[in-house]
Amino acid sequence: MNTPTGTPNTPQIQTFPLGDYQTNCFIVTDGPPTPNKPCWIVDCGYQPEPLLDAVESQNLTVEKIILTHAHADHIAGLFDARSRFPNAKIYIHPLEESWLSDPVLNLSAALGLSITGPTPDAHLNHNDTLTLQSLTFRVAHTPGHSPGSISLIHEPSNTALVGDTLFAGSIGRTDFPGSSFKQLEQSIRDHLYTLDPKTTCHPGHGPKTTVAHEHATNPFVSG
Numbered sequence: 001m002n003t004p005t006g007t008p009n010t011p012q013i014q015t016f017p018l019g020d021y022q023t024n025c026f027i028v029t030d031g032p033p034t035p036n037k038p039c040w041i042v043d044c045g046y047q048p049e050p051l052l053d054a055v056e057s058q059n060l061t062v063e064k065i066i067l068t069h070a071h072a073d074h075i076a077g078l079f080d081a082r083s084r085f086p087n088a089k090i091y092i093h094p095l096e097e098s099w100l101s102d103p104v105l106n107l108s109a110a111l112g113l114s115i116t117g118p119t120p121d122a123h124l125n126h127n128d129t130l131t132l133q134s135l136t137f138r139v140a141h142t143p144g145h146s147p148g149s150i151s152l153i154h155e156p157s158n159t160a161l162v163g164d165t166l167f168a169g170s171i172g173r174t175d176f177p178g179s180s181f182k183q184l185e186q187s188i189r190d191h192l193y194t195l196d197p198k199t200t201c202h203p204g205h206g207p208k209t210t211v212a213h214e215h216a217t218n219p220f221v222s223g
Contacts, residue, residue: 009134010157013202014054019046021073024204026161027055030133035059040132041081041088042066042152042161043204048077052084062088063132066124068163068204069149070099070117071176072108078117089121091130093141093148097123107176124150140191144184145172151191158199160211166192166201168209171220188221 014027023045029037039060044051055062062085067074070092078100081088092100099105100117108115124130126141130152140151142165149172152161164172166188174181192201197212215223 011132011135011137011154011159013159013161015202015208016051016054017205018044018048018051018077019073021046022205023073024202024206025051025074025077026202027051027060028132028161029060030135033058033060036061038063038133040064040066041085043068043074043163044077044081045073046076048080052077052081056084064088064130065090066130066152067092067096067120068151068161069093069146070096070106071146071164072103072106072111072113072115074163074204075100075106075117076108076115082118090118091122091124092120093125093150094123095143096146096148099148105177140187142184142187142191144174144180144182144187146176147178149187153195153199155196158196159202160192160195160199161202162192162204164204166209166214166218166221167203167205168207168214169218170206171218172204185221193221193223 012029016025026042028040103109103114124139128139130137137152137154142151145164193215195211199211
């Protein structure tokens with residue numbers, strides 16, 4: 001887990017690499033966590049106990065569980081999360097709502113598993129806004145790795161949670177059913193590389209990076 005940092009009125013991102021795929025799943029709060037403070041969970045993968053235990057130990061109130069996309073390694077812990085936090089609302093792009101109940105679409109069937117998730121409570125569409133206390137995030141639809149991939153962007157602090165769209169020195173895989181390199185490249189160029197170069201990108205796997213660094217050096221989608 002990353003050491004929490006942040007001040008009030010800025011997003012604090014706690015990162016938990018979960019399961020064999022080390023999927024980055026996040027707790028987001030407005031500034032440092034304090035008892036009863038509202039929070040979001042962004043993605044909830046395999047073996048979610050470290051993330052869920054952290055929410056409980058900090059006595060946070062989970063308002064939303066936001067899914068950057070619905071591949072199995074980002075949704076496998078949803079039933080555990082819903083069991084612990086029954087009032088949390090699950091948000092997903094409408095193109096992947098059906099993936100939560102379909103192990104073939106969410107790729108778990110290819111692993112000999114049958115991962116499913118609860119029915120979502122709300123949809124996320126391009127340019128929707130979501131508010132967490134003083135913070136307002138914008139939703140960017142960033143398809144390519146999967147049809148309903150989204151990124152969450154907080155422009156005032158130059159912060160973006162980008163799922164499996166963009167990694168440090170790499171990009172999300174595009175050899176899965178429903179993937180498209182052309183779409184992914186366009187998503188990165190149109191919706192991520194156009195952000196302030198200082199923007200910190202928190203990806204679904206691996207270390208965080210910046211728009212400036214990836215725009216200048218990413219070998220898959222270069223500047």
